[in-house]
Amino acid sequence: MTDAAELRRRTQELLAAHPPAETDRLDFLKARFDAGLAWVHYPEGLGGLGAPRRLQAVVDAELAAAGAPDNDPRRIGIGLGMAAPTILGFGTDEQRRRFLRPLWVGEEVWCQLFSEPGAGSDLAALGTRAVRTDGDTPEGGGDWVINGQKVWTSSAHVARWAILIARTDPDLPKHRGITYFICDMTDPGVEVRPLRQITGEAEFNEVFLTDVHIPDAHRLGEVGDGWRVAQTTLMNERVSIGGMRIPREGGMIGPVSKTWRERPELRTHDTHQRLLRLWVESEVARLSGERLRQQLAQGQPGHEGAGMKLGFARLNQEISGLEVELLGEEGLLYEDWTMRRPELVDFTGRDAGYRYLRSKGNSIEGGTSEVLLNIVAERVLGLPSEPRTDKDVAWKDLAR
Amino acid sequence: MSQVSTEPDLLYTEEEEALRAAVRDLLTDRCAAADVITRGESGVPHDPELWKALSQGMGLAGLLVPEDQGGQGATHREAALVLEELGRAVAPVPYLTSAVVATEALLACEGPVAAGLLAALASGRTVGALTVPLNVGPGGAYRTVRLENGSLHGELTGIADAAAADVLLVPAEDGGLYAVDADAVTIVPQVSLDQTRPLARITFDSAPARPLTADAATAVRRALRAGAGLLASEQLGLADWSLTETVRYLKERKQFNRPVGGFQALKHRLAQVWLEVVGTRAAARNAADALATGSADSDVAVAVAQAYAAPVAVHAAEEALQLHGGIGMTWEHPAHLYLKRAKADSIAYGTAGAHREALAALVDLQAP
Numbered sequence: 001m002t003d004a005a006e007l008r009r010r011t012q013e014l015l016a017a018h019p020p021a022e023t024d025r026l027d028f029l030k031a032r033f034d035a036g037l038a039w040v041h042y043p044e045g046l047g048g049l050g051a052p053r054r055l056q057a058v059v060d061a062e063l064a065a066a067g068a069p070d071n072d073p074r075r076i077g078i079g080l081g082m083a084a085p086t087i088l089g090f091g092t093d094e095q096r097r098r099f100l101r102p103l104w105v106g107e108e109v110w111c112q113l114f115s116e117p118g119a120g121s122d123l124a125a126l127g128t129r130a131v132r133t134d135g136d137t138p139e140g141g142g143d144w145v146i147n148g149q150k151v152w153t154s155s156a157h158v159a160r161w162a163i164l165i166a167r168t169d170p171d172l173p174k175h176r177g178i179t180y181f182i183c184d185m186t187d188p189g190v191e192v193r194p195l196r197q198i199t200g201e202a203e204f205n206e207v208f209l210t211d212v213h214i215p216d217a218h219r220l221g222e223v224g225d226g227w228r229v230a231q232t233t234l235m236n237e238r239v240s241i242g243g244m245r246i247p248r249e250g251g252m253i254g255p256v257s258k259t260w261r262e263r264p265e266l267r268t269h270d271t272h273q274r275l276l277r278l279w280v281e282s283e284v285a286r287l288s289g290e291r292l293r294q295q296l297a298q299g300q301p302g303h304e305g306a307g308m309k310l311g312f313a314r315l316n317q318e319i320s321g322l323e324v325e326l327l328g329e330e331g332l333l334y335e336d337w338t339m340r341r342p343e344l345v346d347f348t349g350r351d352a353g354y355r356y357l358r359s360k361g362n363s364i365e366g367g368t369s370e371v372l373l374n375i376v377a378e379r380v381l382g383l384p385s386e387p388r389t390d391k392d393v394a395w396k397d398l399a400r
Numbered sequence: 401m402s403q404v405s406t407e408p409d410l411l412y413t414e415e416e417e418a419l420r421a422a423v424r425d426l427l428t429d430r431c432a433a434a435d436v437i438t439r440g441e442s443g444v445p446h447d448p449e450l451w452k453a454l455s456q457g458m459g460l461a462g463l464l465v466p467e468d469q470g471g472q473g474a475t476h477r478e479a480a481l482v483l484e485e486l487g488r489a490v491a492p493v494p495y496l497t498s499a500v501v502a503t504e505a506l507l508a509c510e511g512p513v514a515a516g517l518l519a520a521l522a523s524g525r526t527v528g529a530l531t532v533p534l535n536v537g538p539g540g541a542y543r544t545v546r547l548e549n550g551s552l553h554g555e556l557t558g559i560a561d562a563a564a565a566d567v568l569l570v571p572a573e574d575g576g577l578y579a580v581d582a583d584a585v586t587i588v589p590q591v592s593l594d595q596t597r598p599l600a601r602i603t604f605d606s607a608p609a610r611p612l613t614a615d616a617a618t619a620v621r622r623a624l625r626a627g628a629g630l631l632a633s634e635q636l637g638l639a640d641w642s643l644t645e646t647v648r649y650l651k652e653r654k655q656f657n658r659p660v661g662g663f664q665a666l667k668h669r670l671a672q673v674w675l676e677v678v679g680t681r682a683a684a685r686n687a688a689d690a691l692a693t694g695s696a697d698s699d700v701a702v703a704v705a706q707a708y709a710a711p712v713a714v715h716a717a718e719e720a721l722q723l724h725g726g727i728g729m730t731w732e733h734p735a736h737l738y739l740k741r742a743k744a745d746s747i748a749y750g751t752a753g754a755h756r757e758a759l760a761a762l763v764d765l766q767a768p
Binding site for chain 2: 267268273281287290295311373376377381382383386
C-alpha cells in the first residue's frame with residue numbers, strides 16, 4: 001500500500017530529477033504523469049499508483065510548496081472530470097494509453113457532446129445517429145458515420161477530442177440503443193458555432209455533425225451500452241460540482257458583503273434584512289458542504305451531494321439579484337455586451353449584473369433544479385418515481 | 401469578519417451514535433405521542449418518570465458538568481444529541497431548561513451554594529430553572545426582581561418549565577444571581593402554545609435568596625447562548641421527525657388510485673424540506689462543536705444555527721400538517737405537537753431575526 005510518506009518521497013524524487021525552475025512546464029507535467037503522481041488513485045502506468053484518492057492532497061501540497069507548475073485543471077475540467085474516468089472505466093488498454101496522458105497534461109483539450117436541442121433533461125431521447133459502415137473489424141461491422149446536432153458544448157472550439165453519445169439502434173427503447181464514442185473534433189464534418197447567451201458572451205457552442213467519421217477503435221464500451229457508460233461520466237460531473245471546499249464568505253456572498261462594508265451609502269433596511277438572511281444561508285450551505293466532505297473522507301456514503309447543487313444555484317441567483325438591486329444607479333449598467341468566446345467561466349472579478357445573468361444558468365446546467373428535486377425525492381426519500389410512458393417504446397416511435 | 405480557526409467536527413462519533421440509540425430506545429418505550437397529547441391536559445404536564453429514567457437512569461442531566469463536580473464530564477456535542485432525540489419525540493421533560501440552561505448558569509458561578517446545586521442538577525434529583533423569560537436570547541434584555549434584606553420581591557412571567565423546578569436561579573435588580581427554592585414562591589402555570597414546555601408566572605413575596613454570583617449578566621448570557629445553540633439540535637429533531645413521518649405517510653396514503661407521495665408537487669416540497677434538514681444538521685453540529693471546544697467562533701456558530709434552524713423546524717412542521725391533509729388537523733394526530741413546539745422554539749432564546757441582528761455586529765454587516 002502506498003502511504004503518505006511514500007508519496008512524499010516519490011514527489012521529492014520527481015522534484016529532484018526535474019527541478020521546476022529549470023524544466024519546461026509540459027516536460028515537468030509529463031514526468032509527473034510518468035511518476036504516477038498525476039492522480040494517485042489511477043492505476044500504475046496511467047498517471048497513478050493505485051493509492052487512496054485522498055492522498056492526492058499530499059502530493060499536491062508538496063508540489064505547490066516547491067513551486068511546481070500544475071496542469072491548469074480549470075482549463076481541462078471536462079477531460080479530467082468526465083472523459084478520463086469514463087476512459088479509465090470502459091476504455092481498452094490501447095485507448096487508455098493513447099488518451100489519458102495528453103489529456104492530463106493538457107496537450108489535448110476535451111469537450112462533451114451529450115445534450116441536443118431535443119434532448120435536455122430527457123437526455124436518453126437523443127437523436128444524433130451513428131450508422132455503421134460495411135467493413136471488416138473483429139466485431140463484424142466497420143467504422144461509424146455520425147449525423148446530428150449537439151448543443152451547450154463548452155470548449156468545443158478549442159477541443160481536440162469529444163466524448164459523444166449517439167443512437168445506434170432506433171428500434172430499441174431509448175436507453176438501450178445508445179453507443180458511446182470518442183469523436184475527433186478535427187474531422188471535416190464537425191462544425192462548431194458559438195452559441196451566444198444572455199450575458200452577451202458565447203461560452204458554449206452548437207456542434208453540427210455531418211457525416212463525421214469515427215473508427216470503431218474509438219468506440220467506448222459495447223455497442224448499445226452507451227447509456228450505462230454515460231452514467232459514469234455524469235456521476236463524476238456531480239462529484240466534481242459537489243466536492244469543492246470553500247472558506248466563509250468564499251462564494252457569491254463575498255462580493256456583496258464587501259460592497260456592503262465599503263459603501264454604507266447604499267444600505268437600506270430592506271436590503272439589510274435580505275443580506276443577513278442570505279449570509280446565514282450561504283454559511284449553512286458552506287457547512288453542509290464541509291459536512292459532506294467529512295462524511296466522504298470517512299467513507300460514509302452521503303446523499304447530501306445531490307442537494308449541494310440545488311442550494312448553490314438558488315443562492316447564487318438570489319445573492320447576485322440582491323447585489324444588482326443594492327447598487328442602485330450602478331445596477332442599471334452592464335459591463336460589456338460585446339460578443340466574446342471565453343475559455344473559462346469565472347464569476348470572480350465580474351460585475352454583479354454579469355453574475356446575476358450567468359447564475360440563471362446554474363439551475364439549468366448539469367441537471368435542472370426540478371429534475372434534481374425529483375432525484376432527491378425518489379433516491380433519497382424513496383418516494384414513487386415519475387410515471388414513465390416511454391420505457392418499453394422503440395425510440396423511433398416516441399413523440400417529438 | 402471573524403475567521404474560522406480550526407475545522408469543526410460536524411459528524412457524529414460512534415459513541416455519540418450509541419448514545420443516540422440508547423436515548424431513542426428509551427423514548428420509543430416511554431414517550432408515545434398519544435401519551436404526550438393526553439399529558440398536556442393533565443395537571444402534570446411534565447413526565448417525572450421519563451425524567452427520572454433519563455437523568456438518574458442514564459445520567460444525562462450531568463453531561464455538561466465535569467466529573468469532579470458531580471457530572472458526567474461530557475460536552476455540548478452529546479447534550480445536543482440528547483436534545484435531537486428529545487425533539488424527535490417532543491418529550492415533556494425539562495432537559496434544555498435544567499440540564500443545559502440552568503446548569504450553564506451555575507457553571508458560571510463560584511462558591512459552595514452553586515457547587516451544591518450544580519451537583520444536584522447533574523444528578524437529576526433536583527430540577528432547576530433560570531427565571532429569564534423563554535423568549536429572551538443571548539444579550540437580550542430581561543426583567544429582574546427586587547432584593548430586600550436578603551429576600552426577593554416581584555413577579556416574572558414566561559418562565560419555561562418552572563412548574564417542574566425545585567430550585568430557581570433568579571437575576572435580581574442588584575445585578576446578582578440568586579438561588580430560590582421553588583417552595584418559597586408562588587408558581588402559576590400559564591396556558592401555553594406548547595403544552596410540552598409550559599410557561600409559568602412566578603410571584604416572589606419575600607422569598608429567601610442565596611447569592612450565587614454578583615455578575616448575573618455573564619452567567620445569564622452564557623446560559624442563553626448554550627440554550628440557543630443546543631436548541632438548534634432540538635429543532636433538527638423536530639424537523640427530521642416531521643419529514644420522516646410525512647414521507648412515510650405519503651407513500652402509504654392513496655388518492656386518485658395512487659400514493660399521493662408520487663405527485664410531483666408534493667415530492668418537490670418534501671425534497672425542499674430534506675434540503676433544509678441537511679443544512680440544519682450541519683449548522684446544529686457546528687454550534688454544538690463550537691460550544692464544546694470553546695471556539696472563538698461560538699457566537700457566530702450559535703447565531704447562524706438559530707437563525708437557520710428556527711424557521712426550518714417551523715416549515716417542516718407546517719409542511720407535515722398540510723401534506724397529511726385532514727388527519728393532520730386533528731387533536732389525535734401528533735403533527736400539532738411538533739407544530740406547537742417548533743413555533744414556540746422559533747421564539748425561544750431569541751427569534752431568527754434577533755440572531756440575524758446579532759450576526760450583523762459579529763460579522764460586520766452593519767445596519768443602515
